[in-house]
Amino acid sequence: MSTAIREGALLYPIIGGIHLLAIALFGGMVLASDVRMLGWGLRNESVTDLIEQFRGWKWLGGLVVAITGLLLAWCEPIKLYHSPSFWVKMILFALVGVHAVFFRRSVYRNTEAIDRAPGMPPVAKLAAALSLLLWVGIVLSGRLIAFDS
């Protein structure tokens, strides 16, 4: 299958295209939630609505990104194994998981209290800022894989 994806003229770009579309769906919702919690916009929407309503879509998008990403990585395992940027990207992914668990109780399952609070609680701002940084880091390290080889 690795050779099929790597050498098929259309397979790689098609999987890459699906990967990107899922990133747009997933990334757009992450951005919207982060922007809201940083107080930069979307003030007419409640944090609860954004977090709760996007949850299913984020899972769907994230799942598609992960599956297509795995397929793409499958094409060039040796190159990626030797690429520092690839490992940075994987570590950042692991940190996204840590982030989700860490802020689960205080932010992502606590949105109604956040909406009732007079101002945006610092912990929500922190969660949003870290989320933005992690995702920017993931995009950057992903693109820098090409720079490694």
Place this chain on the structure above:
Amino acid sequence: MTIQRFLEWLAASPVANAMNGPEWAFPVVESLHFIGFAFLIGTIAIVDLRLLGLTLRRQPSRQLQADLAPWTLAGVAIMLTTGPMMFSADAVRYYVNPSFRIKMMCLATALVYNFTVDQCVGSGAHDRVRVKLCLSFRSASGFRKPT
């Protein structure tokens, strides 16, 4: 100025030189392009999902669109800056690439559609299809910095 001369001028411009200079330049600009992409397509996708009744049904779609509009525009600005920068890195090769041309036509259609029809009507379902078309061709052009 003919297209050929314009492409040659672009390929010799300071931006093109910078893009082809340090090896990290292209990936960094490409990353910005991706982030702009998430802003632009992501916020449009949210509005379209809303119009389809698939998310945020408590918000009026018009208001959601208005609230997301600055971020959509930021995405457009980032993409229309970083895109031509990447184009300049290898202008002639992009220009003759059929997938690139299809991508540009789809992009123009999608932008015009999004900022005209989709802004006035309550049903933007078709927009999704068009943006998707545009994107699949984008990836089909499968371009990387020549090494």
